[in-house]
Amino acid sequence: MEKSPLPEFFLPDFCRVQSVLMVILIGELLSVIFTLLNVQSSSDNWQVFGLYSISLQWISLSSVATLCLLRPTLAKLQDFVAGLISLLIILAATFLYCYITLVFYYGVYFDLTVVAQLQFFIKNMIVAGLIGSVVLRYFYLQQQYRKQLSLESSARLEALQARIRPHFLFNSMNVIASLTRIDAKKAESAIEDLSDLIRSTLDTNSELIPLKTELENGKKYLSIESLRLGDRLKVDWQVDESCLSVMVPPLSVQPLLENAVYHGIQMLPEGGVVQIIVAKKDGLLTVQVSNPKLAESRHKGHGIALNNISQRLEVIFRGRASLTRENLPDEYKVSMIIPTKPLVLE
Amino acid sequence: MKILVVDDEPLAQQRLKQLLSEFEFVETVRLANNGLQAVAACQKEKPDIVLMDIRMPGMDGLEAAQHISKIEEPPAIIFTTAYDEYALDAFNVNAVAYLLKPVREKNLKEALEKACSLNQAQINAVKSQHEGRTNITAKISGNIKLIPVKDIVYFQAELKYVTVKYQGGETIIEDTLKELQNEFSESFVRIHRNAIVAKKFITGVHRDNQGHSYVVLSEEEKRLEISRRHLSDVKRLISQL
Numbered sequence: 150m151e152k153s154p155l156p157e158f159f160l161p162d163f164c165r166v167q168s169v170l171m172v173i174l175i176g177e178l179l180s181v182i183f184t185l186l187n188v189q190s191s192s193d194n195w196q197v198f199g200l201y202s203i204s205l206q207w208i209s210l211s212s213v214a215t216l217c218l219l220r221p222t223l224a225k226l227q228d229f230v231a232g233l234i235s236l237l238i239i240l241a242a243t244f245l246y247c248y249i250t251l252v253f254y255y256g257v258y259f260d261l262t263v264v265a266q267l268q269f270f271i272k273n274m275i276v277a278g279l280i281g282s283v284v285l286r287y288f289y290l291q292q293q294y295r296k297q298l299s300l301e302s303s304a305r306l307e308a309l310q311a312r313i314r315p316h317f318l319f320n321s322m323n324v325i326a327s328l329t330r331i332d333a334k335k336a337e338s339a340i341e342d343l344s345d346l347i348r349s350t351l352d353t354n355s356e357l358i359p360l361k362t363e364l365e366n367g368k369k370y371l372s373i374e375s376l377r378l379g380d381r382l383k384v385d386w387q388v389d390e391s392c393l394s395v396m397v398p399p400l401s402v403q404p405l406l407e408n409a410v411y412h413g414i415q416m417l418p419e420g421g422v423v424q425i426i427v428a429k430k431d432g433l434l435t436v437q438v439s440n441p442k443l444a445e446s447r448h449k450g451h452g453i454a455l456n457n458i459s460q461r462l463e464v465i466f467r468g469r470a471s472l473t474r475e476n477l478p479d480e481y482k483v484s485m486i487i488p489t490k491p492l493v494l495e
Numbered sequence: 496m497k498i499l500v501v502d503d504e505p506l507a508q509q510r511l512k513q514l515l516s517e518f519e520f521v522e523t524v525r526l527a528n529n530g531l532q533a534v535a536a537c538q539k540e541k542p543d544i545v546l547m548d549i550r551m552p553g554m555d556g557l558e559a560a561q562h563i564s565k566i567e568e569p570p571a572i573i574f575t576t577a578y579d580e581y582a583l584d585a586f587n588v589n590a591v592a593y594l595l596k597p598v599r600e601k602n603l604k605e606a607l608e609k610a611c612s613l614n615q616a617q618i619n620a621v622k623s624q625h626e627g628r629t630n631i632t633a634k635i636s637g638n639i640k641l642i643p644v645k646d647i648v649y650f651q652a653e654l655k656y657v658t659v660k661y662q663g664g665e666t667i668i669e670d671t672l673k674e675l676q677n678e679f680s681e682s683f684v685r686i687h688r689n690a691i692v693a694k695k696f697i698t699g700v701h702r703d704n705q706g707h708s709y710v711v712l713s714e715e716e717k718r719l720e721i722s723r724r725h726l727s728d729v730k731r732l733i734s735q736l
Binding site for chain 1: 503504505506507509510513528529550552553577578595596597598
């Protein structure tokens with residue numbers, strides 16, 4: 150999966166319009182609260198609200214602008230240090246604002262004592278410090294939560310990926326045991342194919358691989374199965390070459406082929422054709438696997454592998470990919486639809 | 496010793512044949528591709544031992560074993576399987592002989608030496624692994640005949656026997672109506688204390704002027720009486736068709 154350049158940093162990117170809008174809204178919300186706390190019947194409450202708004206927006210927007218510029222530098226530091234610096238930036242903005250207010254507003258219209266001036270500073274700094282800490286803490290916890298979620302989903306992916314049908318493994322071993330006496334060359338290539346397949350199921354690092362690789366694994370799988378089933382297994386590939394570079398989850402096509410053989414071809418005394426159609430349209434890749442089957446199939450088992458793929462598609466593509474099955478009387482069809490452009494994490 | 500190897504995979508057959516050819520006590524090795532062929536071959540060639548795969552298209556090994564066990568002087572059956580978690584559990588408990596593929600020469604030899612025909616407890620174990628036969632076994636003068644379940648129109652109990660009427664004939668079988676009804680409850684319906692009928696052949700209900708009801712069958716002139724107790728079930732079924 151593609152990663153954003155600074156995935157681990159807890160501060161949101163304040164350069165984005167959404168973040169700025171959010172900050173303005175929160176500033177106004179705080180202004181309303183402060184005004185309500187100070188409501189006095191005698192004075193003009195709208196004017197008080199206006200004053201709070203302008204002070205809060207000034208402080209918050211200037212802090213956000215600074216954080217936006219410093220974000221790449223902060224991201225390299227430890228979370229605690231970065232948090233402390235962010236808090237200092239907020240305090241500095243507050244200090245600056247208080248100073249300007251004192252000099253150009255209070256200083257002009259009122260004659261404040263030094264004590265009153267000092268009180269004004271201290272009060273504002275404490276309020277800004279507390280609110281700033283709470284907000285920073287909130288961002289930090291949210292990031293921890295997201296990190297936890299992504300850890301959980303990658304653990305789930307790992308668990309879902311490492312899977313090979315024991316039936317297939319032992320049947321292949323039996324085929325190889327038989328071939329060693331009849332045709333050593335074929336036995337050798339069967340062992341190579343089987344090794345590659347097992348290796349691909351053990352690779353849990355890559356979340357997406359090129360479709361080309363996945364189809365090659367599928368071909369290796371089918372070549373082992375055709376040794377076992379002989380003439381009964383026929384395969385029809387219809388692949389649009391331009392799709393081969395699309396990134397797909399590993400083991401997303403091969404299990405579909407396994408189902409087609411296991412529940413379809415293998416149950417038919419005369420065998421049949423497994424058809425694979427790969428095509429691309431409107432930014433979506435479609436991989437369709439169809440196989441003939443017994444009219445009254447007594448084996449219900451397609452489900453496990455398909456649910457497994459569905460879950461992985463959901464974790465990786467979040468609703469933008471799908472797996473649909475069509476159970477006709479004598480044919481079974483599965484279509485996997487995947488966006489050709491992978492999801493970019495925010 | 497005559498041996499029949501039953502497997503749908505050519506290479507799996509070849510492997511067992513190879514191993515068997517190295518034993519001196521083995522005289523002939525015959526091959527069959529599925530359960531149906533296996534039952535036929537057992538009647539015709541009277542092998543001493545059958546090495547049978549479990550998962551096969553057409554008729555699988557478990558069902559074939561049930562039919563074969565009804566032949567007079569049936570052969571011993573040894574199942575061969577790559578991996579069948581459920582079946583293996585049952586076999587372990589009931590000690591039906593089985594071999595895991597790829598089969599070891601030593602294990603194969605031991606199994607052949609110990610081989611004996613299935614006893615009733617083992618047949619029951621096989622049955623419990625099975626969801627419903629695709630064929631019914633009828634014994635005709637010492638031989639067994641397989642009747643595909645999909646061709647069966649009805650079963651009717653008369654005196655001590657159950658008659659099965661199928662497309663192309665009728666014959667007497669040993670199963671009881673109760674067992675048959677349990678086994679084929681999905682595709683057959685009970686219409687009377689003495690009869691169960693294939694749902695797919697029922698076309699309607701006829702009521703005569705004495706107030707008796709009968710099922711009308713697409714493949715059969717004869718009309719079977721529906722008892723009052725089962726009338727509502729049959730009518731409900733027809734309304735669903």
